[in-house]
Amino acid sequence: MAKILVMVNTGKDNINTEMVAFNFSLKAATVAKAKVEMLFLGRGVEAVNKDQQNSPQFKEQVDAVLAAGIPLRACKVSLAMEGLTEANIFPGVEPVLGAVETNAKIDEGYTVITF
Numbered sequence: 535m536a537k538i539l540v541m542v543n544t545g546k547d548n549i550n551t552e553m554v555a556f557n558f559s560l561k562a563a564t565v566a567k568a569k570v571e572m573l574f575l576g577r578g579v580e581a582v583n584k585d586q587q588n589s590p591q592f593k594e595q596v597d598a599v600l601a602a603g604i605p606l607r608a609c610k611v612s613l614a615m616e617g618l619t620e621a622n623i624f625p626g627v628e629p630v631l632g633a634v635e636t637n638a639k640i641d642e643g644y645t646v647i648t649f
Contacts, residue, residue, distance in 0.1 A: 535567065535568060535569055536562075536566065536568040536569070536645065537568065537569045537570075537639075537642065537643055537644040537645065538559075538562055538568050538569070538570045538571075538644060538645050538646075538647055539570075539571050539572075539573060539636070539639040539640075539644040539645070539646045539647070540555055540558060540559045540562075540570060540571070540572045540573070540647050540648075540649065541572075541573050541574075541575055541578070541636070541646055541647070541648045541649070542555045542572065542573070542574045542575070542578035542581055542648075542649050543574075543575045543576040543577065543578040543648060543649070544577065544578055544649055545576070545577025545578065545580045546577070546580045546581075546586065546588070547577075549588060549591075551649050552578070552580075552581045552592075552649065553591075553595065554649060555572070555581075555649035556572075556581075556595040556596075556598070556599055557595075558647070558649070559572050559599055559604055560598055560599055560602055560604070563602050563603070563604050564602055570604050571604065571605045571606075571607070571639065571644070572599065572604060572605070572606045572607065573607045573608075573609070573630075573632060573635055573636065573639075574606070574607070574608040574609065574612070574627075575609045575612050575632045575636075576609075576612050576615075577612075577616065578612070578649075579608045579609060579612045579613050579616055579618060579623075580616065582596065582606065582608050582623045582624050582627045583616075583618055583622050583623060584622060584623060584624045585622055592624070593624060596624045596626065596627070600626045605628065606624075606626060606627045606628065607627065607628045607629070607630045607632075607635055608623055608627050608628070608629055608630070609629075609630065609631065609632030609633075609635075610629045610630065610631055610632075611631065611632060612632060613629065
Protein backbone atom coordinates (compact mmCIF):
# COMPACT_ATOMS: atom_id res chain seq x y z
CA MET A 535 0.00 0.00 0.00
CA ALA A 536 1.31 3.42 -0.94
CA LYS A 537 1.93 5.86 1.91
CA ILE A 538 1.66 9.53 0.99
CA LEU A 539 2.35 12.65 3.05
CA VAL A 540 0.62 15.58 1.38
CA MET A 541 2.38 18.76 2.44
CA VAL A 542 0.44 21.98 1.88
CA ASN A 543 2.61 25.09 1.95
CA THR A 544 0.55 27.25 -0.40
CA GLY A 545 -1.27 30.13 1.26
CA LYS A 546 -4.64 31.71 0.67
CA ASP A 547 -3.21 33.59 -2.32
CA ASN A 548 -3.69 30.32 -4.22
CA ILE A 549 -6.88 28.77 -2.93
CA ASN A 550 -7.19 26.53 -5.99
CA THR A 551 -3.93 24.76 -5.15
CA GLU A 552 -5.07 24.25 -1.56
CA MET A 553 -8.33 22.73 -2.80
CA VAL A 554 -6.42 20.45 -5.19
CA ALA A 555 -4.38 19.19 -2.22
CA PHE A 556 -7.56 18.26 -0.34
CA ASN A 557 -9.09 16.58 -3.41
CA PHE A 558 -5.87 14.72 -4.23
CA SER A 559 -5.68 13.42 -0.65
CA LEU A 560 -9.28 12.31 -0.64
CA LYS A 561 -9.01 10.49 -3.98
CA ALA A 562 -5.67 8.89 -3.11
CA ALA A 563 -7.18 7.48 0.07
CA THR A 564 -10.62 6.47 -1.22
CA VAL A 565 -9.93 5.45 -4.82
CA ALA A 566 -6.27 4.36 -4.81
CA LYS A 567 -6.56 3.02 -1.23
CA ALA A 568 -3.30 4.73 -0.23
CA LYS A 569 -2.50 5.60 3.36
CA VAL A 570 -2.60 9.41 3.29
CA GLU A 571 -1.79 12.08 5.84
CA MET A 572 -1.87 15.85 5.36
CA LEU A 573 0.56 18.33 6.89
CA PHE A 574 0.10 22.10 6.64
CA LEU A 575 3.32 24.12 6.78
CA GLY A 576 4.26 27.76 6.28
CA ARG A 577 1.43 29.74 4.75
CA GLY A 578 -0.36 26.46 4.14
CA VAL A 579 -1.72 26.67 7.70
CA GLU A 580 -4.12 29.31 6.39
CA ALA A 581 -6.16 26.45 4.89
CA VAL A 582 -7.05 25.15 8.36
CA ASN A 583 -7.80 28.58 9.86
CA LYS A 584 -11.46 28.38 10.84
CA ASP A 585 -11.67 32.18 11.09
CA GLN A 586 -10.68 33.00 7.49
CA GLN A 587 -12.99 34.47 4.85
CA ASN A 588 -13.28 31.18 2.92
CA SER A 589 -13.69 29.01 6.00
CA PRO A 590 -17.02 27.41 4.91
CA GLN A 591 -15.36 25.92 1.81
CA PHE A 592 -12.35 24.76 3.78
CA LYS A 593 -14.51 23.35 6.59
CA GLU A 594 -16.29 21.22 4.01
CA GLN A 595 -12.94 19.90 2.74
CA VAL A 596 -11.58 19.31 6.25
CA ASP A 597 -14.71 17.40 7.24
CA ALA A 598 -14.58 15.23 4.09
CA VAL A 599 -10.91 14.37 4.57
CA LEU A 600 -11.35 13.60 8.27
CA ALA A 601 -14.41 11.44 7.48
CA ALA A 602 -12.20 9.45 5.09
CA GLY A 603 -9.82 8.75 7.99
CA ILE A 604 -7.04 11.04 6.77
CA PRO A 605 -5.13 12.66 9.65
CA LEU A 606 -4.65 16.42 9.38
CA ARG A 607 -1.74 18.14 11.10
CA ALA A 608 -0.59 21.76 11.22
CA CYS A 609 2.88 22.96 12.10
CA LYS A 610 2.90 24.79 15.45
CA VAL A 611 5.77 27.04 14.37
CA SER A 612 3.98 27.97 11.14
CA LEU A 613 0.79 28.73 13.06
CA ALA A 614 2.71 31.10 15.34
CA MET A 615 4.44 32.77 12.39
CA GLU A 616 1.03 33.43 10.79
CA GLY A 617 -0.29 34.87 14.06
CA LEU A 618 -2.54 31.86 14.68
CA THR A 619 -3.02 29.64 17.69
CA GLU A 620 -4.53 26.21 18.19
CA ALA A 621 -7.82 27.99 18.94
CA ASN A 622 -7.90 29.27 15.34
CA ILE A 623 -7.76 25.90 13.60
CA PHE A 624 -10.60 23.56 12.73
CA PRO A 625 -11.43 20.80 15.20
CA GLY A 626 -9.69 17.57 14.28
CA VAL A 627 -6.49 19.24 13.05
CA GLU A 628 -3.58 18.23 15.26
CA PRO A 629 -0.82 20.78 15.97
CA VAL A 630 2.65 19.24 15.56
CA LEU A 631 6.26 20.24 15.00
CA GLY A 632 6.34 20.20 11.21
CA ALA A 633 10.00 19.27 10.64
CA VAL A 634 9.86 16.49 13.21
CA GLU A 635 6.63 15.15 11.69
CA THR A 636 8.05 15.28 8.16
CA ASN A 637 11.20 13.42 9.20
CA ALA A 638 9.18 10.75 11.02
CA LYS A 639 6.96 10.15 7.98
CA ILE A 640 9.94 9.88 5.64
CA ASP A 641 11.50 7.36 8.06
CA GLU A 642 8.22 5.41 7.92
CA GLY A 643 8.46 5.21 4.13
CA TYR A 644 6.01 7.92 3.13
CA THR A 645 6.35 9.62 -0.23
CA VAL A 646 6.11 13.39 0.15
CA ILE A 647 3.98 15.36 -2.31
CA THR A 648 3.83 19.13 -1.93
CA PHE A 649 1.17 21.60 -2.96
